[in-house]
Amino acid sequence: MTTTLDAGRTKRLVALLVGSAFVVILNETIMSVALPELMREFDVEATTAQWLTTAFLLTMAIVIPVTGFLLTRFPLRTVFVAAMGSFSAGTLVAALAPTFPLLVTGRVVQAVGTALMMPLLITTILNVVEPERRGRMMGTISIVISVAPAIGPTVSGLVLDSLSWRWMFWLVLPIALVALGLGASWVRNVTEPRRVPVDVVSVVLSALAFGGLIYGLSSIGESAAGEVPLAPWIPLALGAAALVAFVVRQLTLEDRALLDLRAFAVPSFSIAVALVAVSMMALFGTLILLPLFLQNVLGLTTLQTGLVLLPGGLAMGLLAPVVGRVFDRVGPRPLVAPGAAVTSAALWGMTTLDAASGRPAVIGLHVLMSVGLALMFTPLLTSALGSLPQQLYSHGSAIVSTLQQVAGAAGTALFITVMTRGIAAGTEAGTSVVDATADGIHTALTYGGAISAVAVLVALLVRRPSESQSQAAAPEPETEPESEPESGRAAVGAPR
Numbered sequence: 001m002t003t004t005l006d007a008g009r010t011k012r013l014v015a016l017l018v019g020s021a022f023v024v025i026l027n028e029t030i031m032s033v034a035l036p037e038l039m040r041e042f043d044v045e046a047t048t049a050q051w052l053t054t055a056f057l058l059t060m061a062i063v064i065p066v067t068g069f070l071l072t073r074f075p076l077r078t079v080f081v082a083a084m085g086s087f088s089a090g091t092l093v094a095a096l097a098p099t100f101p102l103l104v105t106g107r108v109v110q111a112v113g114t115a116l117m118m119p120l121l122i123t124t125i126l127n128v129v130e131p132e133r134r135g136r137m138m139g140t141i142s143i144v145i146s147v148a149p150a151i152g153p154t155v156s157g158l159v160l161d162s163l164s165w166r167w168m169f170w171l172v173l174p175i176a177l178v179a180l181g182l183g184a185s186w187v188r189n190v191t192e193p194r195r196v197p198v199d200v201v202s203v204v205l206s207a208l209a210f211g212g213l214i215y216g217l218s219s220i221g222e223s224a225a226g227e228v229p230l231a232p233w234i235p236l237a238l239g240a241a242a243l244v245a246f247v248v249r250q251l252t253l254e255d256r257a258l259l260d261l262r263a264f265a266v267p268s269f270s271i272a273v274a275l276v277a278v279s280m281m282a283l284f285g286t287l288i289l290l291p292l293f294l295q296n297v298l299g300l301t302t303l304q305t306g307l308v309l310l311p312g313g314l315a316m317g318l319l320a321p322v323v324g325r326v327f328d329r330v331g332p333r334p335l336v337a338p339g340a341a342v343t344s345a346a347l348w349g350m351t352t353l354d355a356a357s358g359r360p361a362v363i364g365l366h367v368l369m370s371v372g373l374a375l376m377f378t379p380l381l382t383s384a385l386g387s388l389p390q391q392l393y394s395h396g397s398a399i400v401s402t403l404q405q406v407a408g409a410a411g412t413a414l415f416i417t418v419m420t421r422g423i424a425a426g427t428e429a430g431t432s433v434v435d436a437t438a439d440g441i442h443t444a445l446t447y448g449g450a451i452s453a454v455a456v457l458v459a460l461l462v463r464r465p466s467e468s469q470s471q472a473a474a475p476e477p478e479t480e481p482e483s484e485p486e487s488g489r490a491a492v493g494a495p496r
Helices: 005-027 035-042 049-072 075-094 101-130 133-162 171-188 200-224 233-257 261-265 268-298 302-330 333-350 357-385 389-429 433-459 467-471 486-492
Strands: none
Touching: 005 101, 005 133, 005 171, 005 467, 035 101, 035 268, 049 101, 049 200, 049 389, 075 101, 075 171, 075 261, 101 133, 101 357, 101 389, 133 268, 133 302, 133 357, 200 233, 200 389, 233 261, 261 268, 261 389, 268 302, 268 333, 268 357, 268 389, 268 486, 302 333, 302 357, 333 357, 333 433, 357 389, 389 433
16 A cells, blocks of 8 residues: 655655665765775775675675565654664764774664665655656666766765865765755655564574675685685585575565565566676676776876766766666667677776776776666666566565675675786786786676676566566565554555
């Protein structure tokens, strides 16, 4: 059951959620350009410094599966305040952090808020926007999901050119606090909260599964540098076993599942989610490698690095609304298939970069990859979520957001791992550090190119979901709507 908002309140609600989500998602990659400076200040290696991004994504992957339950159980305003409150607190901790572990802790607290925000945004839009306009609106969401992390390095470079890295948090904090205050005043519920139980066993299995897998992937890179205390196969095996147990339990619980996996029974959803995961691996993998290449191989400053990556972010932002409008007319395949091909071509082009490459080559390839991803994100998100029945909206958005972050963390861990091993092999063979770094990045991008080639083939299977398919569903859960406080009910209007 949804509630009706007038046009003015709908626009204000969506604008606030999109703006807040942009700010919190921006922080996923805002640290990437600062990694070399942080490595020097805290005396840590690249494999350790990457945890500023990986821990952020890992926390999101652990928290997001719970959001399907939270968005079903609690009013929208309650979840929003919890999200922005957590993000604001984490931002303050990170800004004040005197040590690297405390800085990572601040990032983790930030990530809890970020994890709540994206499913909240997507679920709200699915409930208040008509199906024929969802492509256009998902184009706006794509700006948040893809452009915010894409321009994170640019924002970081601009700040670091004249200020301490701590100002990346001090500048964000007042914006977060304003959003928190506006949300507490403006946000009203657009769904009927229901009293549903939370399965504690599923929460534990989810944390073990996604936490174990990402920690294991990251540990492979640390193992190459001789820094990891635990053999990588141990957390990987634990994570894989917990994931199997988690999936079995969710299928058994059905309507009481923490994360309703029956969404994967819809082919359009499954194919689109798989391609989104591959795209996020490419995006986050290159966003962690390119700043290292530009600074450690080409010798650019943080500001120069940010400016080199800016055109790609702008390209994604400008294309996203256009792609959304085109999707509403022609459907996903005419956009996704060319987008996958362009992304793959860009990644393979990046494998040619070396110490002699100029900045124009890097800019051109990064823009090309950004164009390809822009053609993919909006159609894939709209096809995936639009194919689901309404009772699976919150679970579908939680699944998409979970896999996005797992894929992003996996891409970061994979690319850094391959790069680290390549650098280690090169230096042992007597190659200079600069050339060894270039060779390591080349090898990592080759892996990315191979993965993207598979995505090109899968993209041909994408279809526009039919109306009958989107209405096919799991049965409505047998739970009673929770009565909302009088103040909240009066503000949103009569039930539809």
